[in-house]
Amino acid sequence: RGGAASDELLAAMPGTVIAVDAEAGAAVAAGETIMVIESMKLETTVAAPRDGVVAAIGFAPGGTFDKGAVLARLEPEGD
Numbered sequence: 916r917g918g919a920a921s922d923e924l925l926a927a928m929p930g931t932v933i934a935v936d937a938e939a940g941a942a943v944a945a946g947e948t949i950m951v952i953e954s955m956k957l958e959t960t961v962a963a964p965r966d967g968v969v970a971a972i973g974f975a976p977g978g979t980f981d982k983g984a985v986l987a988r989l990e991p992e993g994d
Contacts, residue, residue: 922989930954930979930988932974949987968992
C-alpha cells in the first residue's frame, strides 16, 4: 500500500454521502468535485487534491461512513 496513502481522500469525521460526482476511471482535475458529504449537519464538497484518475469511490449516495474512512482514491494519470 506504500505511497498510495497520500492519494486516499479520508473522512475527517463521520457522515453521509449526499452525492457522487465522479466515477471510478474518470479523469479529474485539481479542485474538481468528487463527492458531496454531510457531517454534523454541514455539507462539504470533497474535491480532487490534484489532477489524476479516480481509482475507487468508497461509498454510494446515502452511504454512511466513520471518521478515517476512505471516501475516494486517486491514481496518477497513465498508471
